[in-house]
Amino acid sequence: MMVDAYKEAGGDDVFADSDVAHIVLERDKVLGTNSVDGLEVEVKKQKKGMVAVKVTILKNYKISNPVHMCFGVLPEKGKQIIDMEVEVEKNASVEIMADCVFPNATEVVHEMEADIRVHEGGSYLYEENHFHGDEGGVKVLAKSNITLEKESEFKTIFNLRKGRIGEIDFDYESVVKEDAVLEMIARMQGYADDKIRIREAGDLIGKGSRGYLETKIALQEEAEAEVLNELTALADGAKGHVDCTEIIKDNAIARAVPIVDVRDPGAKVTHEAAIGSVDNTQLQTLMAHGLDEEEATDVIVQGMLNS
Amino acid sequence: MEKRKVLEVNNLNLELDKSKILTDFSFDLEKGEVLAVIGPNGCGKSSLAYTLMGLSGYEEKSGEIKLNDEKINGMPTNKIAERGMTLAWQEPARYEGVSVRKFLSLSLKSQGEEVNDQKLAEALEEVAIVPSKYLDRKIDDTLSGGERKRIELASILLMEPEVVILDEPDSGVDVVALNNISQVIKDFREKGTGVILITHNEEMLQMADRSILVCNGEILRKGEPEDISRYFKYECVPCEDENYQEHLEVSTFG
Numbered sequence: 001m002m003v004d005a006y007k008e009a010g011g012d013d014v015f016a017d018s019d020v021a022h023i024v025l026e027r028d029k030v031l032g033t034n035s036v037d038g039l040e041v042e043v044k045k046q047k048k049g050m051v052a053v054k055v056t057i058l059k060n061y062k063i064s065n066p067v068h069m070c071f072g073v074l075p076e077k078g079k080q081i082i083d084m085e086v087e088v089e090k091n092a093s094v095e096i097m098a099d100c101v102f103p104n105a106t107e108v109v110h111e112m113e114a115d116i117r118v119h120e121g122g123s124y125l126y127e128e129n130h131f132h133g134d135e136g137g138v139k140v141l142a143k144s145n146i147t148l149e150k151e152s153e154f155k156t157i158f159n160l161r162k163g164r165i166g167e168i169d170f171d172y173e174s175v176v177k178e179d180a181v182l183e184m185i186a187r188m189q190g191y192a193d194d195k196i197r198i199r200e201a202g203d204l205i206g207k208g209s210r211g212y213l214e215t216k217i218a219l220q221e222e223a224e225a226e227v228l229n230e231l232t233a234l235a236d237g238a239k240g241h242v243d244c245t246e247i248i249k250d251n252a253i254a255r256a257v258p259i260v261d262v263r264d265p266g267a268k269v270t271h272e273a274a275i276g277s278v279d280n281t282q283l284q285t286l287m288a289h290g291l292d293e294e295e296a297t298d299v300i301v302q303g304m305l306n307s
Numbered sequence: 308m309e310k311r312k313v314l315e316v317n318n319l320n321l322e323l324d325k326s327k328i329l330t331d332f333s334f335d336l337e338k339g340e341v342l343a344v345i346g347p348n349g350c351g352k353s354s355l356a357y358t359l360m361g362l363s364g365y366e367e368k369s370g371e372i373k374l375n376d377e378k379i380n381g382m383p384t385n386k387i388a389e390r391g392m393t394l395a396w397q398e399p400a401r402y403e404g405v406s407v408r409k410f411l412s413l414s415l416k417s418q419g420e421e422v423n424d425q426k427l428a429e430a431l432e433e434v435a436i437v438p439s440k441y442l443d444r445k446i447d448d449t450l451s452g453g454e455r456k457r458i459e460l461a462s463i464l465l466m467e468p469e470v471v472i473l474d475e476p477d478s479g480v481d482v483v484a485l486n487n488i489s490q491v492i493k494d495f496r497e498k499g500t501g502v503i504l505i506t507h508n509e510e511m512l513q514m515a516d517r518s519i520l521v522c523n524g525e526i527l528r529k530g531e532p533e534d535i536s537r538y539f540k541y542e543c544v545p546c547e548d549e550n551y552q553e554h555l556e557v558s559t560f561g
Contacts, residue, residue, distance in 0.1 A: 279400065280363075281396065281398075281400045282400040282402060284360075284363070285396060285400045285459075286413065287384035287388065288384055288385075288387075288388050288393045288394045289388060289393065289413055289414050289462060289463075289466065290385050290388040290389050290393075290413075290414075290417030290466070291385055291413060291417055292383070292385045293383075293385070296385075299402075299405060299409075299413065300402065300405075302404070303402050303403055303404035303409075304403050304404055306404040307403040307404030307445065307447070
């Protein structure tokens with residue numbers, strides 16, 4: 001049923017493919033797992049509503065197909081807590097597609113607490129796609145501690161693919177060591193009384209480390225967003241950029257607080273933050289092509305979120 | 308080609324922040340005709356374009372705008388576009404994340420036409436843009452102003468409008484692109500689209516059937532493009548000149 005709901009919401013049908021590793025969790029129930037060489041997955045129920053998931057990518061393994069994790073709550077009310085531990089061992093690489101499905105939610109809480117360590121030369125791409133219902137009854141609380149060892153790479157992308165946000169609260173902390181690369185991207189659209197709070201922080205402690213934080217949010221009606229992006233550069237050659245773009249309409253409220261903290265003269269961190277309404281020339285050009293204001297705004301917002 | 312007025316503008320007045328921008332502006336445009344609008348910077352040419360298109364902030368104080376005999380004053384821009392008039396901007400917008408394919412498709416969709424790559428490719432070829440290299444590109448900073456201008460023209464070709472306002476299509480484009488744009492204007496004329504051509508470019512001006520010279524938001528002269536151009540270059544006094552009113556001429560057409 002979870003997979004059906006995910007497919008109905010527009011997700012790819014990958015769960016029947018034996019070459020694709022996956023985990024399917026509905027609240028605390030494991031509905032399916034499949035593993036491949038080089039990937040170890042342990043799933044254990046901790047208590048009611050709470051599951052511990054440990055994922056290890058073994059040394060030197062490059063997992064060729066993306067690993068799919070399908071999490072969700074199908075009833076209108078419920079809670080899912082996931083305690084996640086990820087180890088990407090030396091020179092291993094993996095791409096994880098996490099699909100979070102809450103199609104009927106009116107009072108659903110999804111909590112994720114993750115400890116992620118990418119060892120030397122390792123690579124970890126985590127793309128999280130959310131499929132929500134139209135009621136906005138989902139509260140997503142995600143907390144991550146990320147450690148990137150020498151010459152490793154970590155990239156996370158968050159997309160809301162369907163439905164209303166509800167309430168989202170992200171708090172990501174990361175430590176980036178020598179020549180390692182951190183990239184965090186979040187794109188979402190808020191309506192009605194949706195609330196978004198994003199805190200992404202990176203400590204560039206290693207020589208030549210890199211950090212890039214990008215947030216793009218479009219808000220309308222009574223939605224609110226607060227984005228706190230922090231990059232601290234502590235070593236020679238560390239470089240980073242913080243980029244936050246928010247488009248607002250109606251009575252929406254957006255706040256962006258970029259914090260750039262550089263403590264080494266050989267380091268450099270830049271930031272850009274732009275909050276405003278839809279660009280008038282863009283809007284009027286599209287209207288001069290026959291689109292009404294709502295259609296034109298949608299093209300502009302979707303473009304921004306997909307860029 | 309049948310002679311038919313597609314656009315009539317009568318005694319149009321526009322004020323912005325209590326300043327007169329357009330004063331008693333009257334002219335008309337026939338099917339397939341190219342009417343050049345020339346004048347110094349800041350004389351109100353672009354404001355005329357925005358007022359005709361009903362853009363927010365450019366609502367006329369008085370006067371009448373008729374498109375195919377229908378009064379379009381006060382209509383939202385998209386409704387004016389639906390009725391067949393559109394605008395190509397002097398500085399075309401950039402669209403982060405919007406592909407050329409998507410942008411061109413919107414023109415077809417707004418006409419209720421089915422989208423297919425063949426139609427999009429033909430429109431791009433008409434503005435000398437290689438479809439295979441551009442359809443998937445984004446309309447952002449990676450495209451030059453000239454490329455965006457030509458893509459916007461391609462999107463307008465797909466709309467098959469009755470009237471198109473081209474606001475300085477020659478600015479910021481190279482010689483090759485200028486030739487392409489000239490060809491597109493000829494194509495519009497052949498297809499029966501009336502063109503209001505706002506320009507400073509001599510070569511573009513020569514493509515026009517008629518021309519009007521604008522000064523301080525008023526029509527100073529109307530006539531043959533060559534005559535108007537000669538007057539503008541050699542006889543026209545600066546708009547700030549207190550005697551410029553003496554140069555106002557009674558309309559001989561339109």
